[in-house]
Amino acid sequence: MNTDMKRRVFLKGSLAASTVGIAVSAGLLAPQTVLAAWPEKSFHAKSPKDALDGVFGSGQTEASNKIKIKAPDIAENGAVVPVTVKSDIPDVESIAILASANDSPLIALFNLGQNAMADVSARIKMGKTGDVIAVVKAGGKLYANRKGVKVTIGGCGG
Amino acid sequence: MAKSSIKIRAKERQGVVTVKCLISHPMETGMRKNKKTGKLIPAHFIQNVVARHNDKDVLDAQWGGGVSKNPYLAFKFSGGSKGDTITIAWTDNKGQGDSKSAKIK
Structure with a gap:
């Protein structure tokens, strides 16, 4: 009798734990399916053109001064370079930020929703002096569009 | 509960919502060396960040190792109002992730 009771309690406990486990794994699964779309090749590409080719299917860009890049002229610390990209171009679907001098130039890709x-x-991190390129x-x-940023201390070295 | 890795500030002004968030994450590129051992520090960085307004995706960002440690992200969108929920969720290359919601002020 006593052992049976314990068994019941044990079963209840493990049941509760497993439902939590399922909930957690379900929560983790959702972003993982999105992960499959992470363009690994582009993030490992060695030139900005190759990276863009992988992300957008084309490395051909048109220079536009309707894209505004806000970044410091001189970055004292290459490990932390604040960058803001704004654009007046209508119907922007995505924005990519690249640093031309980095070993892997593609830094971030933002896919914009409707609103x-x-x-x-x-x-962003910048290994050495180079251009911040924003592609819209x-x-x-x-x-x-691009903007030169002078880096005094690199952000990619040890 | 462990402390969340995400901090969110969302403000609505004249129909435009500005969301600013900070995520605590090491963002290792995998190219850096441990100075003592000379071994490469394995890559560990956020690959995907999704921002949702109520149940609608507003922004889907894909990141590489070039984003700074403890990343900062700010963006704007229209059509939000005070009291709406903003959810930010991230996943890194090790499959770890976190999400947090906040109300627009």
């Missing part, structure tokens, strides 16, 4: 505005900020995809076309 999102073309205005994103992030902090709008209406099936690619637009790009």
Whole structure:
């Protein structure tokens, strides 16, 4: 009798634990399916053009001064370079941020939802002095602008 | 519960919501060396960040190791109002992740 009771309690406990386990794994599964779309090749590409080719299917960009890049002229610490990209171009679908001098130039890709505005900020690492390139995809076309940033201490070394 | 890795501030002004968030994460590129042992520190960085307004995706970001440690992300969107929920969720290359919700102020 006594052992039977214990068994019941044990079963109840393990049942509760397993439902929690299922909930947790279900929660983790959702972002993992999204992960499959992570463009690994582009993030490992060695040149900005190759990276863009992998992400957008084309490395051809049109220079546009409708893209505003806010970044420091001189970054004292290459490990943390604040960058803001804004654009006046209508119907922006996605924004990519690249650093031309990095070993892997592609840093971030932002896919904008319907209501999102073309205005994103992030902090990036820059290995050495180079250009911050912002590429905007709008209406099936690619637009790009760049801004030089001088880095005094690199952010990719040890 | 462990402390959340995400901090969110969302503010609505004249129909435009500005969301700012900070995520605590090491963001190792996998190219850095441990100075003492000379061994490479394995890559560990956030690959995907999703921002949701109520139940709608607003922003889907894919990141590489070039994003700074403890990443900062700010973006704007229209059509949100005070009291709406903003959810930010991230996943890294090790399959770990976290999410947090906040109300628009």
